[in-house]
Amino acid sequence: MVMNRKWKKYLVLIAICTGLAACLTGCKVPFSDRTVERVVLTTGFDKEGVFRIGTAVCSKDEFMLYLTNTQNRYEEIYGSEIWNVASENQTLEDKIKDMVGAQLAQIKTMNLLAKENHVTMTEEEKKLVSSAAKEYYSSLNQHEIDTLNLTEEIIAEYYSEYLIAHKVYTYIIRDINPEISDDEARTVTVDWIYLKSPVDEFQIKQKAYNVLAKLQAGEDFEAVANEYSDDPVLTHSFCKGVESPEIETVAFNLAEGEISDVIFCIDGYYILRCVSTLNRQETDDNKIRMVEQRKNEAFNDVYGSFAKEQIKQLNEDAWEEIELIQDENIQTSDFFAVYDQYLGEMKLQ
Numbered sequence: 001m002v003m004n005r006k007w008k009k010y011l012v013l014i015a016i017c018t019g020l021a022a023c024l025t026g027c028k029v030p031f032s033d034r035t036v037e038r039v040v041l042t043t044g045f046d047k048e049g050v051f052r053i054g055t056a057v058c059s060k061d062e063f064m065l066y067l068t069n070t071q072n073r074y075e076e077i078y079g080s081e082i083w084n085v086a087s088e089n090q091t092l093e094d095k096i097k098d099m100v101g102a103q104l105a106q107i108k109t110m111n112l113l114a115k116e117n118h119v120t121m122t123e124e125e126k127k128l129v130s131s132a133a134k135e136y137y138s139s140l141n142q143h144e145i146d147t148l149n150l151t152e153e154i155i156a157e158y159y160s161e162y163l164i165a166h167k168v169y170t171y172i173i174r175d176i177n178p179e180i181s182d183d184e185a186r187t188v189t190v191d192w193i194y195l196k197s198p199v200d201e202f203q204i205k206q207k208a209y210n211v212l213a214k215l216q217a218g219e220d221f222e223a224v225a226n227e228y229s230d231d232p233v234l235t236h237s238f239c240k241g242v243e244s245p246e247i248e249t250v251a252f253n254l255a256e257g258e259i260s261d262v263i264f265c266i267d268g269y270y271i272l273r274c275v276s277t278l279n280r281q282e283t284d285d286n287k288i289r290m291v292e293q294r295k296n297e298a299f300n301d302v303y304g305s306f307a308k309e310q311i312k313q314l315n316e317d318a319w320e321e322i323e324l325i326q327d328e329n330i331q332t333s334d335f336f337a338v339y340d341q342y343l344g345e346m347k348l349q
Contacts, residue, residue: 050318051101054310056108060318061149062158064325065335067100068148071324072333083324093324101319109307110165116306119171121163125343129159132342136335143329158335163343172302173295180287187239187282189275190251191221194231197268208262208269215259221273230268237279239286247272 049057074082074096083093114120121129133156140150195208211228215221225234240248247270250260254274263270 069335185286196230
């Protein structure tokens with residue numbers, strides 16, 4: 001039974017890997033966009049370079065540092081046998097490799113965008129980057145240092161680019177107003193009875209009005225719903241723009257406890273009862289979602305246009321050579337954790 005649950009975790013992990021690719025912001029990244037063509041380079045490209053975006057190059061060493069840390073983080077949770085799982089003729093190893101490539105492609109693109117917008121590190125941030133690099137380097141054994149070709153200075157460069165990428169995101173969304181009114185984000189909660197439209201439209205319409213008559217006569221809404229509704233779910237909470245216009249218009253104008261008339265929608269007939277005109281928790285949660293959506297839209301407008309203009313080139317030979325390291329003496333997994341410790345919670349300026 002335990003093994004079954006573990007394998008379910010593997011399958012879930014495979015399903016979400018693509019979504020994890022844009023780990024900084026949730027937006028599209030160059031190599032995760034299937035409309036971007038991979039270009040095989042034959043000249044003018046360092047053999048150790050994996051890809052180039054504009055003037056920025058991702059080296060094989062940098063790619064392997066990200067890949068190895070990601071690999072070991074997953075193995076700590078799911079075990080090393082996770083890499084034997086395949087989905088849609090693609091191994092999880094290939095999915096993680098694609099994910100890391102997408103992540104680094106976005107970081108490189110955002111650092112190019114930073115130069116255009118004069119986004120740089122403060123002196124305080126430089127000191128924190130240096131401290132983070134020193135701590136991460138000290139966590140490595142000599143075999144890891146040699147295999148991954150690392151020095152404190154190189155690690156500091158990688159952390160600097162990672163920080164700059166986050167700062168660019170903060171810079172672009174700086175003017176987004178985080179204040180959203182209750183009315184704008186309002187979420188209502190209603191009970192409803194749904195009668196699905198059959199071939200005989202007249203018959204179901206008559207049934208809907210008979211059900212409404214029972215409710216108007218004082219019969220219990222839940223009991224009537226259990227007997228007649230074609231929807232097993234009674235209570236529904238939603239904000240504007242989620243349900244059909246016919247349902248939304250009525251739901252947002254009902255008083256608490258009020259029962260609607262019969263509502264005709266393309267899929268059938270509805271009768272609503274207002275439970276709450278403002279679901280406080282759902283409304284507050286919706287405010288958070290709306291702010292995040294505005295941030296991502298603002299970022300995508302700037303980032304998407306900029307990324308589209310960049311020439312993207314992939315060294316196919318170098319890409320094919322990259323694979324997970326199977327070495328019990330290489331266990332490093334703290335690259336991102338150390339970054340978060342020093343720079344993850346600070347307010348970017």
